[in-house]
Amino acid sequence: MNKIIKVTDENGHTYSSTYVKRAKGLVKNNRAYWVDDKSICLKMPHKKMEVKKMNINDIDRMIALIQANNWAIKNSNNPNVYASASILAETYNEIVQELEDAEVHLPKSLSQIEYSIYENSANVQELIQMIYNKDCLIHPILKLEREKILSQNCNSNETKKENLKDVNLSVKENTNKIELYLNSIRTTLIDSMDKLQTENNKKIDEMRRTVDEKLDTTLNNRLNQSFKLVQDNLSKVEQGLGEMKDLANGVGDLKKVLSNVKTRGIWGEMQLSQILSQILTKDQYVENIITRPKSKDPVEFVIKLPGDGKQIVYLPIDSKFPLDTYTNLINAYETNDKAVIDKAITDLKQRMKSFAKDIRDKYLEIPYTTDFGIMFLPIEGLYAEAAKLGLIEELQNTYRIIIAGPTTMAALLNSLQVGFRTLAIEQRTSEVWNILAAVKTEFGTFETVLKKAQKKIGEANDEIEHLVGTRTRQIYSRTKSSNTASPKKDS
Numbered sequence: 001m002n003k004i005i006k007v008t009d010e011n012g013h014t015y016s017s018t019y020v021k022r023a024k025g026l027v028k029n030n031r032a033y034w035v036d037d038k039s040i041c042l043k044m045p046h047k048k049m050e051v052k053k054m055n056i057n058d059i060d061r062m063i064a065l066i067q068a069n070n071w072a073i074k075n076s077n078n079p080n081v082y083a084s085a086s087i088l089a090e091t092y093n094e095i096v097q098e099l100e101d102a103e104v105h106l107p108k109s110l111s112q113i114e115y116s117i118y119e120n121s122a123n124v125q126e127l128i129q130m131i132y133n134k135d136c137l138i139h140p141i142l143k144l145e146r147e148k149i150l151s152q153n154c155n156s157n158e159t160k161k162e163n164l165k166d167v168n169l170s171v172k173e174n175t176n177k178i179e180l181y182l183n184s185i186r187t188t189l190i191d192s193m194d195k196l197q198t199e200n201n202k203k204i205d206e207m208r209r210t211v212d213e214k215l216d217t218t219l220n221n222r223l224n225q226s227f228k229l230v231q232d233n234l235s236k237v238e239q240g241l242g243e244m245k246d247l248a249n250g251v252g253d254l255k256k257v258l259s260n261v262k263t264r265g266i267w268g269e270m271q272l273s274q275i276l277s278q279i280l281t282k283d284q285y286v287e288n289i290i291t292r293p294k295s296k297d298p299v300e301f302v303i304k305l306p307g308d309g310k311q312i313v314y315l316p317i318d319s320k321f322p323l324d325t326y327t328n329l330i331n332a333y334e335t336n337d338k339a340v341i342d343k344a345i346t347d348l349k350q351r352m353k354s355f356a357k358d359i360r361d362k363y364l365e366i367p368y369t370t371d372f373g374i375m376f377l378p379i380e381g382l383y384a385e386a387a388k389l390g391l392i393e394e395l396q397n398t399y400r401i402i403i404a405g406p407t408t409m410a411a412l413l414n415s416l417q418v419g420f421r422t423l424a425i426e427q428r429t430s431e432v433w434n435i436l437a438a439v440k441t442e443f444g445t446f447e448t449v450l451k452k453a454q455k456k457i458g459e460a461n462d463e464i465e466h467l468v469g470t471r472t473r474q475i476y477s478r479t480k481s482s483n484t485a486s487p488k489k490d491s
Contacts, residue, residue, distance in 0.1 A: 006039040007032075015042075021097065054102045057169075059146040062095045064174040065181075066135045066142065072185045073132045087185060088131045089113045095138065104145060110138055268319035268378040269300050275406065276301060276317075279413040284420065291316055292365040299363040303416065305370065316363035316373040320355045322348065326382050345389060352391050356399035364400065372400040374412070380405050 005023040007015040023040050026032040032040045069088050093113060099106060113130060276285050280303070288298045291314050302314040325348045332344035352375075359373045375395070377383045383405030386392060395401045404412055 004038060007042065008035075008039065009042040019097070022101075054098070054104075054145065054149065056146060056149055058098070059142055059149065060171065061174050061177075062098070063139065063142050063146070064171075064178055065091055065095060066139050068178045068181055069135050070132065072182060073128060073135075085127045085131070087188065089127065092131055092134060092138075099138075099141075099145075104141070106141065107137070110134055110141075268321045268376065271378045271406065272301060272317065272319045272376050272409070275409055276413065279410065279417060286314075289314070291363050291369045293368070295362065295365075297362045302369075311367075313367065314369045316359065316369055317376055318355075318359050318363065318373065319376045319378060320352075321378050322351045322355070322382075325351045326379075326385065329385065348385070349389060349391060352386060352395065352403075353399070356395045356401040359401055360399045372396075372402060374402050374404055374409075376409055377403060377405050380407060383408065 005018050005020055007018055007023075009015070023032070026042070027034060027040060030043070032042045035041050069091055072088065096106065096110060113127070113134070273287070283304070285301055285303045287301055289302050290296070290298050291302060299316045299318055301317040303317065305313040305315055325344075329341075329344040329348050332341045335341070355375055359375060363369065364371065364373055377386065383403065386403055392403050395403060402412075
């Protein structure tokens with residue numbers, strides 16, 4: 001139980017918070033009034049709250065109650081019963097309230113227990129243990145208070161005798177109270193245990209029935225769902241088998257088509273043509289052109305490269321597709337026979353070398369072509385196998401032939417496209433520089449003509465100034481002589 005009630009007085013002074021029970025007592029005694037549900041105001045003039053004086057009987061009674069609580073907790077057959085826990089908690093809270101009213105200093109750990117939060121809780125044992133721990137802590141404090149009271153009353157022998165009589169009487173009274181209290185706790189525990197056992201049996205039976213029903217329902221639903229899922233999957237498998245059959249037929253047809261060498265060549269050329277058309281422009285490559293003088297063997301594709309001056313250099317590209325040799329190698333891998341695999345590898349190498357030599361001898365001719373050619377392999381698996389066998393380096397070094405798959409071919413063409421653009425920029429830059437040079441020459445000529453014109457203008461200006469000065473002087477002299485001769489004529 002927390003101190004949640006704020007305390008103030010009519011002069012605005014604030015005091016420490018108090019409990020709800022004590023706040024209700026102050027209001028009942030007409031010493032305060034409610035401001036709201038969480039604060040009270042003390043009436044003026046404010047007197048200090050009365051301090052209850054405790055005697056030996058009160059201390060002994062509290063000690064007896066604490067001992068009774070501890071005995072009940074230790075000897076309870078079923079301490080998890082909430083009814084007994086609530087009684088124990090109320091007893092402890094009453095003792096704490098009496099000590100606080102008497103202004104006995106208590107540690108913060110011995111504050112009142114808010115047992116209502118444990119109502120209907122499955123862990124009532126935690127509340128029982130908390131009460132027991134707090135009882136064990138408050139018991140030495142009660143003994144210390146008893147010794148203080150005895151020491152204060154030790155000056156009077158009569159007082160001691162009366163205290164002894166009171167103690168004996170209080171012990172007898174407290175013993176009777178404790179017996180009654182223990183009997184009530186024992187009865188409450190027995191009734192609560194019987195009630196709890198009955199309720200538990202009912203709940204267990206209900207849980208058993210509920211679990212059985214849910215298990216049956218869940219099992220039936222899961223079985224129905226599983227059978228439905230299996231049925232759907234079987235139908236999908238059947239449908240997939242039909243599609244696989246159709247696909248197998250298509251693969252067989254494709255295999256028959258690709259078994260023809262000419263057909264394989266046409267397919268490779270079509271794939272190469274598609275790649276070239278997607279990356280390069282029409283004026284950057286040519287189909288079926290003879291690259292060597294006096295030759296009758298046209299290459300499938302060539303890329304136009306700029307040469308010296310206006311001459312065009314061709315880069316030959318020929319498509320090769322040794323499907324039968326590649327298929328034999330794949331089948332050899334599945335056998336795990338080293339001799340068979342080695343023979344298949346040797347056959348593929350010889351076939352690839354034959355293709356490279358054929359391209360070199362038929363299509364390469366410097367300076368009409370580049371000193372290297374490109375062998376296009378239409379499938380990535382064949383290119384990967386050639387790369388794994390080291391044929392890329394070998395064919396390039398021996399026959400000056402570069403192997404390219406679909407992906408590699410696209411990357412190579414993109415690189416060439418970038419080079420074309422760079423060359424175009426360089427050509428445009430050269431043209432700009434030529435124009436600037438011509439402008440510079442024309443500007444020099446213009447400067448010479450401008451200087452000549454400036455010189456002519458200067459000479460004409462000097463001539464005008466000379467002419468103006470001479471004629472002005474002549475006119476001035478004639479005018480002067482005319483003015484001098486006129487008076488003589490009049491006389």
